[in-house]
Amino acid sequence: MTINYQEDKAVLGILFLLAGVVVFSIQDVIIRSLSGGYPVFEIMFCRAITAFIPCLILVYFDSGFASLKSKKIGLHILRSLLMLLAYTFFYLGIAAMPLADVIALFYASPFFVTLLSVILLKEQVSLHRWMLLLTGFIGVIIIVHPGIGIVDPAAILPVIAALAYAGGVMITRRMAITESASVMSVYFIICSFIVSGVLGLFMGSGIPTLTVHPSMEFLTRAWVIPTFSDLLKLITLGIIAAMGLYCLSQAYRLAKASTITPFEYCGMVPTALMGYLIWNEIPSITTLIGILFIIGSGIFLVKMERG
Numbered sequence: 108m109t110i111n112y113q114e115d116k117a118v119l120g121i122l123f124l125l126a127g128v129v130v131f132s133i134q135d136v137i138i139r140s141l142s143g144g145y146p147v148f149e150i151m152f153c154r155a156i157t158a159f160i161p162c163l164i165l166v167y168f169d170s171g172f173a174s175l176k177s178k179k180i181g182l183h184i185l186r187s188l189l190m191l192l193a194y195t196f197f198y199l200g201i202a203a204m205p206l207a208d209v210i211a212l213f214y215a216s217p218f219f220v221t222l223l224s225v226i227l228l229k230e231q232v233s234l235h236r237w238m239l240l241l242t243g244f245i246g247v248i249i250i251v252h253p254g255i256g257i258v259d260p261a262a263i264l265p266v267i268a269a270l271a272y273a274g275g276v277m278i279t280r281r282m283a284i285t286e287s288a289s290v291m292s293v294y295f296i297i298c299s300f301i302v303s304g305v306l307g308l309f310m311g312s313g314i315p316t317l318t319v320h321p322s323m324e325f326l327t328r329a330w331v332i333p334t335f336s337d338l339l340k341l342i343t344l345g346i347i348a349a350m351g352l353y354c355l356s357q358a359y360r361l362a363k364a365s366t367i368t369p370f371e372y373c374g375m376v377p378t379a380l381m382g383y384l385i386w387n388e389i390p391s392i393t394t395l396i397g398i399l400f401i402i403g404s405g406i407f408l409v410k411m412e413r414g
Contacts, residue, residue: 120362121370127354128374134347135201135210136381137340142202142321146328147195148303148310150341153333155300157345158352162296165289165353174290179282186278186291187298193271196264202325203261210378211247212265219273220368227277230363239404243372246400249393261322276368279359288356295352372401 141150166172177183200209221240224230279291313329333341358367376398 117362117366120358120360120367123354123358123361124367124370125373127351127358128371129377130347130351130354132374132377132381134344134351135206135378136385137344137347138198139201139206141337141340142198142325144331145333145337146310146313146330147198147202147325148306149330150198150344151191151195151299152303152307153341154344154348155296155303157342158296158348159293159300159345161346161349162289162293162352165349166287166293169289170287174287175293177286177290177294179286182278182282183286183291183294184298186275186282187295188302189271189275189278190295191299191302193268193275196268196271199322199325200261200264200268203264203321206378206382207375208262209265210375212262213269213272214244214247214372214374215266216269216272216276216368216371219270220276223273223277224280224363228280236366236369239369239407242404243369243401246397246404247372247375249397249400261320264322276359279356280363283360288353288360291356292349292352296348369404372404375401 138150163172166175197209197213200212221232221237225232282291307330310327311330314327379398
């Protein structure tokens with residue numbers, strides 16, 4: 108019974124992770140479309156405002172409002188700051204580089220997560236699981252190979268994001284016993300609101316820079332009043348954020364980090380699909396081969412978990 112229960116939790120965690128990466132793939136597309144006219148912290152500030160109520164609703168149905176009175180405020184703050192750092196650097200990368208290249212670099216995070224899970228959480232990682240991680244990452248490299256060789260200072264941004272994200276995941280695992288996914292999402296939204304709002308007070312009028320690099324412009328651009336169509340996008344971001352944060356937090360609560368992180372690579376699939384549907388980007392043969400590597404590693408991982 109215990110073995111079956113643990114297996115069911117692992118599969119459920121994988122499903123939550125897959126839902127989360129799909130939701131955040133949609134968010135990445137929206138943020139990229141806004142990055143040319145709005146500063147990153149204005150987008151994150153508006154997202155926090157619109158995500159707060161949906162996150163509270165999730166708390167009410169998930170664990171009740173009483174669960175917001177946490178005894179781990181310090182860990183909540185540390186986790187939220189790490190996740191905020193991760194998303195900020197990731198979005199800054201999106202503004203300057205092709206979306207697929209940024210995602211490929213960010214997908215170094217499963218390696219960091221697995222390494223930290225061994226070092227900090229003492230999780231056992233089999234040779235087969237390491238091989239599956241490597242297989243999934245090879246699939247990512249195959250997909251982005253034509254563009255990833257271009258040297259761009261912005262390339263360091265998603266790598267920093269990956270490190271911060273891995274640290275946030277480790278804290279999520281440590282808090283999983285007593286803290287629900289919805290509560291962690293609320294604390295993250297509050298932290299995002301405060302940090303982006305404070306930075307907006309200092310940077311809202313814009314900061315002159317000596318460079319016209321897209322990432323710097325996205326960081327230092329003056330805040331502007333959004334158009335009606337862009338306002339709808341910002342509201343959508345809040346709803347998506349609530350859904351995605353809940354799914355990812357729940358995933359890492361239910362299953363070992365080393366088990367579900369290979370499925371982070373599956374985010375390449377909806378990204379390629381939306382690239383085709385929105386920008387008419389037809390996947391190349393190498394892209395299709397890379398997707399097969401990613402999906403194949405995931406299928407074998409599920410079989411290994413069940414076997």
